[in-house]
Amino acid sequence: PPRIGVLALQGAFREHRRLLESLGSTVQEVRLPADLAGLDGLILPGGESTTMAHLLTEYGLWEPIRGFSAGGGAIWGTCAGAILLAREVRGAPPQFGGRQDSLYLLDATVQRNAFGRQINSFAAPLPVQGLDTPFPAVFIRAPAFSEVGAAAAVLAHWEGQAVMLRQGNILATAFHPELTNDSRLHEFFLKMAVKSPESVQI
Ligand code: GLN
Numbered sequence: 365p366p367r368i369g370v371l372a373l374q375g376a377f378r379e380h381r382r383l384l385e386s387l388g389s390t391v392q393e394v395r396l397p398a399d400l401a402g403l404d405g406l407i408l409p410g411g412e413s414t415t416m417a418h419l420l421t422e423y424g425l426w427e428p429i430r431g432f433s434a435g436g437g438a439i440w441g442t443c444a445g446a447i448l449l450a451r452e453v454r455g456a457p458p459q460f461g462g463r464q465d466s467l468y469l470l471d472a473t474v475q476r477n478a479f480g481r482q483i484n485s486f487a488a489p490l491p492v493q494g495l496d497t498p499f500p501a502v503f504i505r506a507p508a509f510s511e512v513g514a515a516a517a518v519l520a521h522w523e524g525q526a527v528m529l530r531q532g533n534i535l536a537t538a539f540h541p542e543l544t545n546d547s548r549l550h551e552f553f554l555k556m557a558v559k560s561p562e563s564v565q566i
Contacts, residue, residue, distance in 0.1 A: 365388055365389050365390065365554075366389060366404035366405055366554055366557040366558045367389070367390050367392060367402060367403050367404050367405075368384055368389050368390070368391055368392070368403065368404065368405045368406070368407065368553075368554070368557060369391070369392045369393070369394040369399060369400060369403040369405070369406045369407070370384070370391060370392070370393055370394060370406075370407045370409060371394050371406065371407065371408045371409060371416075371425075371445070372393035372394055372395055373395060373416055373419040373420070373423065374411045374412065374415050374416050374419060375409040375410050375411020375412065375416065375444060375445075376409045376410045376411060376442075376540065376542055376543065377393065377407075377409045379409075379540075379542035379543055380407050380409050380442075380542040380550075381393070382542075383541075383542050383547055383550050384407075384550060384554075386547065387547055387550060387551060387554065389554060394406065394425075395423060396423060396425075397423075397424060397425060397428035400428055400429070400432050400437075403432070403437060404437065404438065404557040404558060405437060405438040405439070405440065405553060405554070405556065405557030406429065406432060406437060406438070406439050406440075407439075407440050407441075407442065407445065407553070408439065408440070408441040408442070408444075408445025408446075408448050408449065409442055409443075409444070409445050409542070410442045410443030410444045410445060410504065410540050410542075411443075411444045411445075412444055413444035413445075413447040413448055413453075413464065413476065414456065414457060414460065414464060416444055416445075416448060417448065417464060417465050417466070420448070420465075421465070426465070426467065429467060430467055430468075430469065433467075433469050433533065433534065436533065437533065437557075438533040438534070438535070438553065438556045438557040439469065439533065439534050439535070440534075440535040440536070440537070440553045440556075441470075441534075441535075441536045441537075442536075442537050442539070442540055442541065442542065443504065443505075443506055443507065443537070443538060443539065443540055445536075446470075446474065446507060446509075446529075446536040446537060446538055447464075447466065447474050447476060447507050448466050448467055449466065449467050449469050449470040449474075449534060449536050450466050450467075450468075450470050450472050450473060450474035450509070450536075451466070451468045451469075451470060451471060451472065451473065451513075452466070452472075452473040452474070452511075453466050453473075453474055453476065454473060454474065454475045454476065454510065455475055455476035455477055455478075455507075456476070469531075469534055470516060470529060470531055470534055470536055471512070471513030471514070471515035471516045471531055472509040472510075472511060472512045472513060472516050472526075472529055472536070473509065473510050473511040474507045474508070474509055474510070475507055475508050475509075475510040476505075476507050477505050477506075477507065478506065478507050478508035478510070478525060478538070479503055479505075479506050479508070479522075479523075479525075480505075481505060484505075485502075485503060485504040485505060485506075486502075486503050487500060487501065487502045487503070488500075488501055488503070488522065489501075490520050490522060490527070490528075490539065491520065492519055492520045492528060492549075493518075493519040493520065494519065495548060499520075499541070499544075499546060499548065499549065500544045500546055501520075501522070501527070501537075501539035501540075501541070502539055502540040502541075502543045502544060503522070503527075503538065503539050503540075504540060506527070506538045506539055507538050508522075508525035508526060508527055508538055509525070509526040509527070509529055509536070509538070510525070510526075512526055512529060515531050515532075516529045516530065516531040517529065517530050517531070520537075522538075527539060533556060535549075535552075535553055535556065537549065
């Protein structure tokens with residue numbers, strides 16, 4: 365079974381861990397570069413992306429995570445984690461000059477809080493390309509992918525906005541699959557993590 369790491373600096377990492385363990389995978393909480401050793405996949409959880417970006421700098425994790433991806437490791441960002449993957453982030457707080465660092469691994473621009481504030485959080489049955497029935501998607505101050513480059517494929521839209529992308533061994537969801545009991549997307553990510561990405565279809 366693939367070994368999956370969950371970035372455990374902040375946010376909903378325990379929920380990912382619980383779901384992955386229910387599927388029989390071994391989970392490593394990642395806080396330091398050394399924690400990435402031997403992993404097949406890495407999940408960047410939801411939470412608060414500016415806080416997570418700050419902690420990635422503190423813990424010296426930006427380059428090790430880029431290297432993990434370059435070495436063939438699969439990465440899945442959910443919500444704030446998806447923001448961290450993008451090549452450009454819009455809607456960063458003014459106190460940061462409207463700029464926010466990211467991993468630049470996903471060929472897309474991400475708009476933070478694209479569906480409004482906390483009070484506009486919602487759950488919706490989301491049609492996802494490749495799934496027989498809609499996925500119960502939980503959107504919490506969710507981002508959306510406002511510009512999607514040629515390298516990335518859109519697997520789901522909500523209200524006309526792209527909310528799920530796949531680019532080779534990278535998966536990004538604007539919503540929180542770890543807050544449901546539906547394990548289909550985690551199962552898909554486990555398959556991405558063990559096989560060569562091109563051979564895996566959702
Ligand atoms: N709005 C948050 C951010 O920009 C993400 C919210 C979430 O992960 N649920 O970081």
